[in-house]
C-alpha cells in the first residue's frame with residue numbers, strides 16, 4: 001500500500017523514541033550521486049523560522065558529512081523493530097568503504113521532494129532541505145558535555161533541515177511496537 005502523507009507532528013513522539021532507543025537512518029547523497037545511509041541517535045524536530053525543522057548532528061569524520069556538504073538535503077527514516085540489525089550495521093560501517101544499501105538489502109526509493117532517497121523498509125520518512133548549519137563550539141559548550149561527548153574532538157555539525165515532506169506506512173505504529 002502506498003505510504004500516506006502525514007503532518008510532521010503526527011508520529012513525533014514515536015520517532016523521537018526510536019532515535020533514543022536504537023537509532024534512525026539518515027540518507028544523504030554523495031558527489032558521485034550515490035546514496036549513503038548512516039544511523040543517527042541524536043536529533044530534534046521543532047518549529048523554527050516559521051518552518052518545520054529536523055535538526056541532525058553529524059560529526060565531520062563521517063562520510064555522511066562530506067555528502068551533506070556536497071548535497072545539502074537528507075531524509076530521516078524511522079525503522080521498524082525488524083530492521084535492528086541493519087540499523088546497528090549502518091552505525092558502525094562507513095559508506096566510504098561499502099555500499100550499505102546493498103550490504104543490508106535496503107531499498108533506495110526516490111525521494112518525493114529531495115535528491116536523497118528514502119529507505120523503503122522504514123515506516124516513517126522525513127524529507128529535509130538544509131536551511132542552516134553550524135558547529136558545536138567547545139568554548140560555549142558545557143564542560144560536562146564536552147567531556148562526555150567530545151573526548152576525541154570531532155565536534156558535530158548541526159544541520160537544520162526544513163521538512164518538505166513527511167509520509168508513513170498505514171501500519172507504521174504496529175511495526176514500531
Ligand SMILES: Cc1cc2nc3c(=O)[nH]c(=O)nc-3n(C[C@H](O)[C@H](O)[C@H](O)COP(=O)(O)O)c2cc1C
Pocket residue numbers: 022023036037038039040041042043057058059061062063064065087088090091092093094095096
Ligand atoms: C545508535 C547509533 C547512533 C549514532 N548516532 C550518530 C549521530 O547522531 N551522529 C553521528 O555523527 N554519528 C552517529 N553514529 C555513528 C555513525 O552512524 C557511524 O559512525 C557510521 O558508520 C557513519 O557512517 P558514514 O561514514 O557512512 O557516514 C551513531 C551510531 C549508532 C550505532
